Amino acid sequence: MTVFGAIGIASTGLTVYRKWIDAVSDNLSNMNTVRSTNEAAYQAKYVVAEAANYGNDTDDGAGVRVQGIALGDAEGRMVYEPDHPLADEGGYVKYPDIDMSSQMTQLIMAQRGYQANAAVVDRAKESYQAALQIGRS
Template identity: 85%
Template sequence: MGTFGAIGIAGTGLTVYRKWLDAVSDNLANMNTVSSTDEAAFQAKYVVAQASNDGNDTDDGAGVQVRGIALGSAEGRLTYEPDHPLADADGYVRYPDIDMASQMTQLIMAQRGYQANAAIVDRARETYQAALQIGRS
């Protein structure tokens, strides 16, 4: 694997971690979204990643890609809030079943992964520039 291979592989990691960060931020932004009991709650989004190999069976280290987005439960959790405008006859509303602690943990993991891949791209770029300087001498 050359310098450009490292940049390409780290670039795929950046894409996956960016999408993970987007999903977590969307979950956190909607964790207090209220719906009536006859509607589905906001469904948390979870990024599903898989290894990719660019169609070359001999190269099993060609990065990662987003396979899809898995959705959390639409049931959510029922909360008793009789004064809420969306409350049913029994006084219940539906909130998404999103745990802030879990989402913050995922946020930190995705952020650190993104930073690590960005550092790899930066170091590979520096290596390539150093090689160009050697070639000019």
């Protein structure tokens, strides 16, 4: 694998982890979104990643890509808040079924993955610059 190949593969990882961080950010910012009981709750977003060119024997690694976004449950959770303006006649409103601790764990994993791929890009860039210096000597 060439230095440019390492940068290319690491950049695909950066893209996937950035999209994962974006999805977690959306989930965290909408975890307190209230809906009436006859509406669907905010659906959490989950990034589905896959190996790029998986199963292609002629390719020595093309990185990873986002296959799509999976959505969480639209049922949400019912909370008794009789004073809320969106409450039904029983006093219930609907919140998304999003667990903050799970989302924070995913955020930490995505941040660390992003940092690891960024470090690969930095190391590959340093190797390329060192090779250029050797060529100049």
